[in-house]
Each structure stands twice: as C-alpha cells, then as structure tokens.
Amino acid sequence: MTAATQAVVPPAGTARPPVLSIEGLSITYQTATPVHAVRDVSLELGRGEVLGLAGESGCGKSTLAYGVTRLLKPPAEVTAGSVEFHSREGYALDVMRMDGEELRQFRWSKISMVFQGAMNSLNPVKKVRDQLDDVLTTHRPGMSKAQRRVLCGELLERVGVDRNRLTAYPHELSGGMRQRVMIAMAMALDPQVMIMDEPTTALDVVVQREILQEIARLRDELGFAVMFITHDLPLLLEISDRIAVMREGRVVELADALTLYTSPQHEYTRTLLSSFPSLTGERGGFVRHGSRAVPAGAPTRHDAEHDTVEERA
Amino acid sequence: MTTLEVRDVTKVYKLRSGFRSADLRAVDGVSFALEPGRTTALVGQSGSGKSTVAKMLMHLERPTSGRILVDGAPVGRGRRAEVAYRRRVQMVFQDPFGSLNPYHSVGHHLERPVRLHHPGLGDAEVRERVLALLRRVRLDPAEDYAQRRPHELSGGQRQRVAIARALAPEPGILVADEPVSMLDVSIRLGVLNLLASLQEEDDLGVLYITHDLATARHFSDEILVMHRGTIVERGPADDVILRPQHDYTKTLRAASPDPERRLAELS
Numbered sequence: 001m002t003a004a005t006q007a008v009v010p011p012a013g014t015a016r017p018p019v020l021s022i023e024g025l026s027i028t029y030q031t032a033t034p035v036h037a038v039r040d041v042s043l044e045l046g047r048g049e050v051l052g053l054a055g056e057s058g059c060g061k062s063t064l065a066y067g068v069t070r071l072l073k074p075p076a077e078v079t080a081g082s083v084e085f086h087s088r089e090g091y092a093l094d095v096m097r098m099d100g101e102e103l104r105q106f107r108w109s110k111i112s113m114v115f116q117g118a119m120n121s122l123n124p125v126k127k128v129r130d131q132l133d134d135v136l137t138t139h140r141p142g143m144s145k146a147q148r149r150v151l152c153g154e155l156l157e158r159v160g161v162d163r164n165r166l167t168a169y170p171h172e173l174s175g176g177m178r179q180r181v182m183i184a185m186a187m188a189l190d191p192q193v194m195i196m197d198e199p200t201t202a203l204d205v206v207v208q209r210e211i212l213q214e215i216a217r218l219r220d221e222l223g224f225a226v227m228f229i230t231h232d233l234p235l236l237l238e239i240s241d242r243i244a245v246m247r248e249g250r251v252v253e254l255a256d257a258l259t260l261y262t263s264p265q266h267e268y269t270r271t272l273l274s275s276f277p278s279l280t281g282e283r284g285g286f287v288r289h290g291s292r293a294v295p296a297g298a299p300t301r302h303d304a305e306h307d308t309v310e311e312r313a
Numbered sequence: 314m315t316t317l318e319v320r321d322v323t324k325v326y327k328l329r330s331g332f333r334s335a336d337l338r339a340v341d342g343v344s345f346a347l348e349p350g351r352t353t354a355l356v357g358q359s360g361s362g363k364s365t366v367a368k369m370l371m372h373l374e375r376p377t378s379g380r381i382l383v384d385g386a387p388v389g390r391g392r393r394a395e396v397a398y399r400r401r402v403q404m405v406f407q408d409p410f411g412s413l414n415p416y417h418s419v420g421h422h423l424e425r426p427v428r429l430h431h432p433g434l435g436d437a438e439v440r441e442r443v444l445a446l447l448r449r450v451r452l453d454p455a456e457d458y459a460q461r462r463p464h465e466l467s468g469g470q471r472q473r474v475a476i477a478r479a480l481a482p483e484p485g486i487l488v489a490d491e492p493v494s495m496l497d498v499s500i501r502l503g504v505l506n507l508l509a510s511l512q513e514e515d516d517l518g519v520l521y522i523t524h525d526l527a528t529a530r531h532f533s534d535e536i537l538v539m540h541r542g543t544i545v546e547r548g549p550a551d552d553v554i555l556r557p558q559h560d561y562t563k564t565l566r567a568a569s570p571d572p573e574r575r576l577a578e579l580s
Contacts, residue, residue, distance in 0.1 A: 056498060057497050205526075237572035
C-alpha cells in the first residue's frame with residue numbers, strides 16, 4: 001500500500017492483510033470472435049476494506065466479479081491467472097482449483113454476492129422467511145428450525161427491516177426493502193468478502209444513502225471486505241478506501257479515493273470524473289442556454305443567475 | 314410554441330385490502346407551468362408522485378381534480394382532442410431498451426409518428442423527415458441508422474432514437490422522465506446536452522423528471538421538489554440546490570453523492 005493510503009485510513013490501512021488476491025486474471029468469452037472481457041487484472045482486497053471498482057458497461061467489471069466467485073458459464077473461460085482467498089482462520093484457498101462440494105461450501109459462506117438488480121431476484125411466490133431459511137438449510141444443515149427462525153429475524157433486523165416482514169412476499173416490500181433482504185441473505189453465513197455489483201443503482205438517492213450507511217455500519221461491526229462495483233464514481237469516492245478504474249478489461253488506475261479524486265493519472269479516469277456534474281460546484285461540460293423570453297404575465301420566477309453559459313462539451 | 318399549465322392537480326388512488334379501502338393521494342394540489350424555452354426539473358424520491366405527474370401530463374391517467382391547460386385552454390375529450398394534444402406534448406421514457414420495439418427498424422419507429430401527425434405527406438417526404446430527425450439527434454449517416462434495429466444500437470443511440478421519435482410530431486412540450494439514468498455515465502452528458510440544444514432550436518418547454526440533483530441543477534432553470542405528492546419547495550435551480558430551505562430538500566441534498574464532502578473529511 002502506498003503512503004497515501006495510510007493517510008486515508010490511519011488505524012487499519014497500514015496493516016491490512018489481504019483477504020482476496022487476484023493475480024493476472026484474464027477472462028475470455030470464447031465466441032466466434034473471442035471477447036477478452038478481463039485482461040491481466042491483479043488486485044488485492046484487504047481484510048475489512050471497501051474496494052471500489054468503477055467502469056462503464058462492458059468494461060468487464062461484472063465479469064471480473066463473476067470470475068472471482070467462479071460463477072462464469074461457458075462461453076466465458078478463465079484463460080490465465082489465479083485467485084487466492086485467505087480465510088480468517090489462517091489458511092489459503094485457491095479459488096480457481098476448487099470444484100464440487102468444496103466450491104459450493106466456499107460460495108456464500110466465504111464470499112457472497114449482491115447482484116445487480118438483486119431485488120428482482122427474490123422468488124415472488126415464496127415468503128421472505130422461506131428464502132432466507134433456504135440459505136441456512138443448505139449451508140448449515142445442523143441448525144434446528146427454531147434457531148433458523150431466530151437467526152432469520154436477526155438478519156432482517158440487522159439490515160434495518162422489521163422482523164415481522166419475514167412473512168411478507170417480495171411484492172409486499174418496496175424496492176429498497178427487497179434490496180435489504182438480499183443484503184441480509186448475502187450476510188446470512190457471515191462471509192469475509194461481499195461482492196456488490198451495482199447494489200443501489202435501481203434505488204433512489206435517499207434509500208441508496210440509507211443502504212450505504214447500513215453497509216458501512218455492518219462492515220465496521222462484522223469486518224467483512226467489500227468489493228463495490230458501480231459506474232457511479234462520485235458514490236465510490238465517498239464510500240471506498242481504494243478505487244480501481246476499469247476500462248476494456250484492464251485496470252487502468254488504482255489509487256485511494258482521495259488521490260484518485262484530486263490527482264487522477266489516467267486520461268480515462270479524468271473523463272469519468274468530468275462526466276459527473278458537481279452538485280455544488282461549476283457547471284463543467286454542460287451546455288445551458290439559459291432562460292429565454294417568457295410571455296408577460298406568465299406565472300414564473302425568472303432567475304437572473306441563469307445567464308447564457310455556452311460551453312462545448 | 315406551447316405553454317402547458319398544471320393547475321391544482323390532485324390524483325387519488327383507491328387502495329383496497331379486503332373490504333377496507335383507503336385513499337392514496339399520489340399527487341396533491343400541484344401547480345406549475347411549462348413554458349417555451351424553459352426547463353423545469355421535478356425532483357423527488359421514488360414514490361413522491363413525480364411519475365404520476367408525468368402520467369397525467371401524458372393523459373395516461375386522469376386527474377381526480379384540477380386542470381391541465383394547453384395555451385390557457387382545457388384539453389377536450391375524445392380521440393381527436395387526444396391526437397391534437399399528443400402532437401403538442403411528447404415524452405421521452407427512462408428505459409431506451411424497453412421503449413423501442415425490437416421487431417421494428419429505427420426508421421419504422423420514426424415513420425409512424427410522422428405519418429400519424431402529418432397525414433398529408435407522401436412516402437418520399439416522410440422518408441426525408443425521418444432522415445432529418447435522425448440527423449438532428451446526431452445519428453449520422455442517417456440512412457444507415459434508419460435500417461438498423463434497436464439491438465444494433467447502444468443505449469445512448471437508442472435514447473437518441475427515442476428523442477427523435479418524441480420530436481417527430483413537432484411538439485412544443487417535452488416530458489423527459491429520467492432520460493439518462495439508464496445510460497452509461499460518459500454518454501449521459503452528451504444526451505443531456507443534445508436535449509438542451511434541441512430545446513433551444515425548437516423553443517421547447519421541458520419537464521425534466523429526475524432524482525439526480527446535480528444534473529437537475531445544471532440542466533434546468535427552475536426546480537420543483539416533490540415529497541409525498543406535494544411540491545415542498547420551488548425556485549431557481551441554483552437557489553434550491555445551494556440554499557435549500559425545506560427540510561426535505563436538505564435531506565435529498567445530503568443523500569446525493571458529493572465527493573467534495575468526503576474530501577473535506579479526509580483532508
């Protein structure tokens with residue numbers, strides 16, 4: 001880690017051991033014209049760290065996440081590289097070599113995922129409790145029904161949803177609540193890494209903020225690491241310790257949030273940053289032609305501040 | 314040139330659960346006006362009623378009470394009045410992947426509104442208009458794009474087609490419901506800038522519905538903040554965002570991503 005990172009997270013940042021090491025990972029979709037979706041990506045995720053992965057659609061960020069969890073299906077194929085998982089119990093697992101039962105055990109209990117549009121991946125004809133219960137019956141066969149019931153309630157409350165919602169069907173919940181249920185489900189087995197692929201994109205800003213705060217609180221409490229994938233760079237700048245910017249399958253820049261925002265090195269990072277108009281700052285690349293003549297007597301508030309600003313994007 | 318006025322409009326939905334029924338006031342006494350050449354942003358959380366306002370503007374829902382006036386006159390009933398209204402008020406939807414029919418070519422999507430709203434035109438004239446529309450939304454070479462089908466276009470290009478389609482009847486008012494929220498970030502600005510320049514060329518009145526305060530601020534003249542069906546704050550864009558008065562506006566602003574804030578915390 002760089003010296004700058006230490007400045008960002010003074011207590012933990014210096015001595016954060018890795019929980020996930022990705023080394024030279026390449027993933028190719030073996031179609032008629034092979035698509036190299038991920039090219040030689042090396043990343044390290046520290047224990048309890050929030051690593052932001054920024055990029056636009058098609059840059060390979062989701063493919064990378066799927067590769068790390070071994071969820072890729074043909075024609076996608078990992079052509080090179082390794083992924084190593086360092087469990088908190090002190091042993092390391094080679095994710096790429098796992099298969100069968102071992103892989104099934106690994107997924108969700110070590111690494112869980114909250115998918116893009118996850119709130120729509122709840123089963124509409126099953127109650128929330130049954131779906132949470134399903135995770136536990138599969139992965140924790142030793143648990144009694146009563147224990148599972150208590151745990152399901154606790155999980156929901158942990159993400160800020162009332163326990164009595166357990167008996168609800170997904171359609172009876174708002175989008176934000178469904179997303180919380182998905183996060184609760186992803187946390188059910190106390191994973192050490194959570195991969196979140198655009199978890200709040202479909203939600204409005206206020207709900208998004210609540211959920212992000214919830215994730216931050218739970219991270220502090222439970223100490224899992226988060227790989228947070230989104231195209232929303234301002235959001236990442238707020239929540240991440242470090243940010244990797246991806247383009248065309250490669251990580252073009254990796255830096256802590258502060259450095260990335262204040263002195264972006266790569267041209268593409270600068271383009272991405274400038275794509276977001278500042279909430280409180282200057283207009284940036286916006287073409288505004290200001291207000292035009294308004295018919296007399298029309299009920300309007302003409303504002304003098306909106307003078308003609310003509311800039312080319 | 315069209316002015317659209319919404320006067321004290323209320324929409325009440327009946328919610329039924331068993332034998333009980335309750336009223337949900339989705340929109341409650343909302344008034345505003347859309348004028349040529351001006352952009353009004355309607356911001357608020359999901360469920361605040363902003364899309365219900367859009368639906369009523371598009372005549373997809375009828376107001377429970379209140380009136381919508383075009384150039385000071387109420388809109389008549391019946392198909393003829395409806396067609397006349399749609400010629401003047403058009404909409405761009407959020408999802409360019411869902412709003413275009415995958416079965417039809419881009420040209421077909423534009424041809425239909427042109428024919429519908431300009432019944433007298435011959436085939437060659439229709440074609441000419443379609444190509445001109447494509448060029449206006451910067452889809453050049455237009456002949457090539459007209460032949461393509463939606464799946465052969467990127468999200469931004471599709472949204473441009475949707476904008477071209479909305480402009481086909483030569484409307485005076487454009488309602489844009491989250492027009493860029495489903496697009497890639499690096500092309501959002503391009504699409505918004507395109508909308509802004511088209512607006513200027515045609516002197517359109519635009520209602521920009523969004524939850525993104527940053528673009529609302531830069532893209533519009535006036536901002537209306539909606540919360541639980543009512544407009545809680547309105548004013549010039551910069552005033553509302555930089556000096557919010559109402560608590561809800563402050564909440565919205567605090568929830569919006571703002572790297573400057575983190576920056577201040579870190580350094």
